[in-house]
Structures are given as C-alpha cells and as structure tokens.
Amino acid sequence: MVGIILASHGDFANGILQSSSMIFGEQENVKAVTLMPSEGPDDIKAKIEQAIASFENVEEILFLVDLWGGTPFNQTNSLFEEHKDKWAIVTGMNLPMVIEAFGARFSMESAHEIAASILNSSREGIKVKPENLEVVEEKASTNTNQISNVGSPGSFEYVLARIDSRLLHGQVATAWTKTVQPTRIIVVSDAVTKDELRRKLIQQAAPPGIKAHVVPIDQMIKLSKDNEHFGGQRAMLLFENPQDLLRAIEGGVPLKTINVGSMAHSAGKVQPNKVLAFSQDDIDTFNKLKEAGLEFDVRKVPNDAKANMDEILKKAQEELNKLK
Known part of the structure; x- marks a missing residue:
C-alpha cells in the first residue's frame, strides 16, 4: 500500500489527519509531519525522514x-529528487484531497497514479457562497434530498445497491464508482435525511462529476416507480442497514442483488468477521431479504473475493445463541 505523509506549517497536518480519519476511518501507513514556530528546515526534514523510515514500503510514497x-x-522536495520515478508531491492539501487519497489506495498501487487521480476532487472541494462570487461558473453538485425530474423517458438503471453503515466514504467514492460508473449516488435513509451534519459529510465525500443525493425511503420508492424521467440514469443506492433496504424492497424498489460492505459493531451485536456485525433483528431481516429473492454480494471493494452470506449468517446466529 502506498504510504502517505501529510506535511504542513504548524498543526494543520495533525488536524486534517484527525478530521479525515473521523470521516474515512483510521489509516495505516499515514503520518503527519509538522513544522512548528520554534523549528527550522533541518527539523522538519528529520521528521520527514523519520516518517519515511516508519513505512514498511518506502518505494511508493x-x-x-x-x-x-x-x-x-522545500524539504520534501530535496528528498524527492532522488525518488521522483516512484514518489509524488501534491500541494494545496485540503480535506477532500486527503479523503480521496485514502480511498484511491485501495485500487491504485503507485503514488504517481494516486496523485493524478486526486487533483479533480481537491479542486471540486473549493466552493464559495454567494455563488455569484465564482469567477468561473461551476456545474451544480446536487447534494440535497430532492432529485429533480429531468431526463429521458425511462426509469433508473440500478448499477449497485449496497449496505454500508458508513454510507458514502472513500472505498465507495473511488473503487466502487470507478467499477460501476453511476451517474447518481443516492443515500436512502430517513435518519440521514434529518441529520444535517451527516448530509454535509456525504457531500464532501461525493466524487466529482457524480450527482449525490440523500432521500427518505418513501421518496426512493416513489422515484423507483417513475418511468418517465430517469432514462439513462445509472443509480448507486446506499443503505445504512438491512432494515431500510427491506422497507425499500417491500415498497417496490426493484433490486435483485445487494452488495453487503460493512455493518458496524454495537452493543448486543456479534461480529462473525472483520467488517460485519449482526443483531438478531439484522439476521431476521437478511432472511426476509433472501425470501424476497435477493442475492448477496459480500465484499468491501470490487477486488475482494466474495464471501458466503449463508455461512456468515449461520455463524452469527450461533454466536448470538451462545449469548442467550
């Protein structure tokens, strides 16, 4: 995995690492390096060298x-010159840039490739209000709970439906969008629709060029029955839990396969593998989804091998029974 070093004047690098970890999750092979007011060039160069030495793979940074x-x-660049065939430097560090870089590491194996891929999201992360202050008119990024009825005759093509307690994060915004190429990402959740902070975090994580929305479940059911306005639209649906998905299925959203990516652990749940945790209600809901004819594609990212959902549910039930 490509190592990442965040470098800044003052504590900025530490702060942006903390913020990006809150959104994307804790990261391996990432270090923050800071130049404090009492320090000079040699001090930060030594910190950079120490950070590099802490990585198992120093070939790709x-x-x-x-x-x-x-x-x-300047101190990074003095080290870079001898490794420019493998290393890469991007300046103007901001939160969208760091989040995009974290996600890109799951599908890209070179620092050069990641550096090239994160430029657009870094620029797209710069917005201004009032909008008339923009020197160059930008395409609107629709991150609201309203999806306008504009488009060709026809209905949505569902390119991916996924259960993920983290919803739209780096693995989804990079690896999955590159694989299934949606034109819209739709987070289907009553809870998130009412949570302004989470909606903003989803907006920050949306990849450039793809319209993102947060809609309540009932609205998604209505949109799925609109056969007049969404022709040519490739929709990626994200559900926070299987219960919301079941409501959508029972309401008529025509899904055949569900990607099960992650379900966070909490009190009363068991965790039969590293990324999925289940309560009894979760197991019962998945059994209802299976009875409804859904197939399960269990994997975090496209390159992962598919896990067997029946075996996972069986193990989770056994662990829950032991707790009773």
Whole structure:
C-alpha cells in the first residue's frame, strides 16, 4: 500500500489527519509531519525522514503538503529528487484531497497514479457562497434530498445497491464508482435525511462529476416507480442497514442483488468477521431479504473475493445463541 505523509506549517497536518480519519476511518501507513514556530528546515526534514523510515514500503510514497514553496515543501522536495520515478508531491492539501487519497489506495498501487487521480476532487472541494462570487461558473453538485425530474423517458438503471453503515466514504467514492460508473449516488435513509451534519459529510465525500443525493425511503420508492424521467440514469443506492433496504424492497424498489460492505459493531451485536456485525433483528431481516429473492454480494471493494452470506449468517446466529 502506498504510504502517505501529510506535511504542513504548524498543526494543520495533525488536524486534517484527525478530521479525515473521523470521516474515512483510521489509516495505516499515514503520518503527519509538522513544522512548528520554534523549528527550522533541518527539523522538519528529520521528521520527514523519520516518517519515511516508519513505512514498511518506502518505494511508493505520496506527500500531501500545505504550500508550494514553503519550508515543508522545500524539504520534501530535496528528498524527492532522488525518488521522483516512484514518489509524488501534491500541494494545496485540503480535506477532500486527503479523503480521496485514502480511498484511491485501495485500487491504485503507485503514488504517481494516486496523485493524478486526486487533483479533480481537491479542486471540486473549493466552493464559495454567494455563488455569484465564482469567477468561473461551476456545474451544480446536487447534494440535497430532492432529485429533480429531468431526463429521458425511462426509469433508473440500478448499477449497485449496497449496505454500508458508513454510507458514502472513500472505498465507495473511488473503487466502487470507478467499477460501476453511476451517474447518481443516492443515500436512502430517513435518519440521514434529518441529520444535517451527516448530509454535509456525504457531500464532501461525493466524487466529482457524480450527482449525490440523500432521500427518505418513501421518496426512493416513489422515484423507483417513475418511468418517465430517469432514462439513462445509472443509480448507486446506499443503505445504512438491512432494515431500510427491506422497507425499500417491500415498497417496490426493484433490486435483485445487494452488495453487503460493512455493518458496524454495537452493543448486543456479534461480529462473525472483520467488517460485519449482526443483531438478531439484522439476521431476521437478511432472511426476509433472501425470501424476497435477493442475492448477496459480500465484499468491501470490487477486488475482494466474495464471501458466503449463508455461512456468515449461520455463524452469527450461533454466536448470538451462545449469548442467550
């Protein structure tokens, strides 16, 4: 996996690492390096060298730096010259850039490839209000709970439906969108529709060029029955839990396969594998989904091998029975 070093004046690198970890999850092979007011060029160069030495693989390293021409950049660049065939530096570090880089590591194996892929999301993360202050008119990014009825005759083509307690995060925004190429990402959740903070986090994680929405379940059911306005639209649906999915299926959303990506652990749940945790209600709901004819595609990212959902549910039931 490509190592990432965040470098900045002051504590900015530490702060952005903390923020990105809150959104994307804790990361391996990532270090924050800071230049403090009492320090000089040699100090931060030593910190960068120490961070590099902490990585198991020092062949592929991506440096995300706050300012071109500043001391963190200059000292990074002095080390970079001998490794420029493998290493890469991107300046203007911001939160969308870091999140995109985290996600890209799951499908890209070189620092050069990741550096090239994160530029658009870094730029798209810069917005201004009021909008008339924009020098260049941007395409609107629709991250609301309203999906306008514009388009060709026809209904949605569902390219992916996924259960993921983290909803739209780096693995989804990079690996899965590149694989299934949606034109819209739709988070289907009554709870998230009412949560302004979570909606904003989803907006930040949306990849450039793809319209993202958060809609309540009943609205998704209505949209799925609209055969007049969504022709040519490739929809990726994200569900926070199997219960919301079951409501959508029972309401008539025509899904045949569900990708089961992650379900967070909480009190009263058992965890039969690393990424899926179940309560009795979860198991019962998955059995109802199976009875409804759904097939399960259990994997975090497209390159993972598919796991057997029947075996996972059986193991989860056995573990729950032991707790009774």
